[in-house]
Amino acid sequence: MTSDTEAINRPRDDATMEAPENTIRSSRYRRIWASPVVGVGFGLLALIAVFTIISPSKFATVDNARNVLADASVLVVIAMPTTFILICGELDLSVGSIIAFGEVIAVKSMIAVGGGGIGTCIFGLLCAVVAGGAWGALNGFLVGRVGLPSFIVTLATLGAALGAAQLLTNGNDIAQVPTGLVADVGVGTIAGISVLTWIAAAIVIVAIWTLGNTRFGRYTYATGSDAVASERAGINVSRHVIKIYTLGGLAYGLAAYLNVARFSTTTVGGHAPDALNAIAAVALGGTSLFGGVGSAAGSVLGVFIPSVLSNGLVIASVQPYWQEIAIAVALLGAIYADQLRRRTRRR
């Protein structure tokens, strides 16, 4: 981290209090080169290199890369709004339940319209995104406007959204997903690469651009590093928090829709680990859990480190009991290396 962005992370720093926007803007280019993204990126490359040496004919194939990308795509989509929320200094634990709810709404709405045509599929997408956005807006309102701690608010909506999803399904998953949606989006490819991967890539580009180049992105960093200072600097913090959660909800709705397309069913009971996986990936990618620091590109790399490890360890025929331990060691190692790098930079 450069000294400038470090300054943002220190709440009582004078420079931040006076002119947060300029500080962030001037540091943008240095942030690209000196950010933790570079460290995590090297970690990922090292992993890929190790597995390529161990099993070149099986791990390092175009086919395997394509599948690893496709498998990680939905988590990448989830990790983008989670990055914004963490940078903003908040938490979102309700991700998994919002996704479960979005899945149910997507499938139910497509069944209600009937038919398996493109119109039905787009209607399902819109319903899922709106449903996710509604939960996000509720989270945002309670956190930003009412001023409740995001931890408690999203813990509550974690329960409420899951309960609502179960109310709508009576606890049974629904598998009546249009076959065209599964074939074209869920397992479809464009230029040999999964449609899911293309969609995730588009979301990533939007997230990186928004964080780095827009006022919205600067407000996100500023709010996360010091909400009081941001408020005094003229940022409508509560409105910004509402926006962030609402956009997050919309993205979770999209993720729900992609899950339905991929697995051709709702999986109401299968999303409990989503929030943790997303937060872990974002943290691994160098975003501070205390807000103010982070990057979307880092989060993408943070998603891929565990998924490449998991893939490579199976291919290397590592005993499954060791896989969990190996993943844990690698995660701790990556975080520790990042800490070391920051410490040396600070001197």
Place this chain on the structure above:
Amino acid sequence: MRDLPSRSRAVALAAVTAALCAVAAGCGSSSKPSSTSGAANASSNSGKPEAGKTFVYLGASNDPAYLSIACGAKLEATRLGAQLTAQYPTAFTAAAQTPLVNSVIAGKPSGLIISPADANAMYAPLVQAKTQGVPVVTALNTLTKPDPLASQVLADETAGGAESADLVAKHLGARGGKVAMITFTPGQSVPADTRWHSFEQEIKKYPKIQYLGAQFTDITPQTATQKMDAILARTPDVKAVVATFGIAGGGAATALRQRHAQGVYLVTFDTRAEGVADLKSGTIAALIDYKLRLLGAQAVDQAVAATTGKPVRKIVELPPTTFTKANVSAPAYKQYLQETPCPK
């Protein structure tokens, strides 16, 4: 942000981590307690001794397996002129189920049918039920020490695991081939562990089959897809895969679809909706499950016997049933699919 200083935020993160892990380990959770009332008209068979008896079933609201048991139990109770109420805890854990057991006992029902959330932790509450004079029948899950129980109505998971190995062996025939397995992280699901160990015992009987070992997955289909992808990348000539629970099977089927892989014989447990769809489309070759409505009905029968002084079978074990594309649409099989809605 504004409300939590950094220290308490870290503590909060740790706390929610623990909470989420508990939720995941308990196979998901339902967020609100819900109850479904049983048959309202319980008076038609008033001559029989079981008429007017009231039973309670305690299961989990978010798992179609327990909902199927509740359905079968309710239908059987109605048939006998008795009444059955299903209650679901907020999470499928001993901590959430115990207070529910206590409040059920306080209501003095004729009998309690329960799928215990924990084989050890639910022992004390169920001893309590017995001493209060409420006979207890376990359904599908049971206790490690069964002494407080009037009867245990279970699924023969060992036979199910063996069945999955036999199906694979029969499909591969004399030529044999490489076979992989995907199961739940060990020690967290008794059925998945039993199926897995039983499969490994049975598959040894077939010398032509090269067993590649098990990969462990969690409650999300994504992880199973990742594991299946890695298995296919490592062993492109894998001939058959067995998944020990429905979500793992769905994830594995997604990996096969994604690769447009042909000729991998996939056997899965549980007749969840997406499993049945994959069975019909041919991605999954066979689903193994138990007639859970029958299991629920038999649990009611044993509970009724216990309350009316008739002979009780201490253990009832249901054999596995294999569902294939050929039989899945036949009414005799279809009624036992977990996804089939319960007749009102």
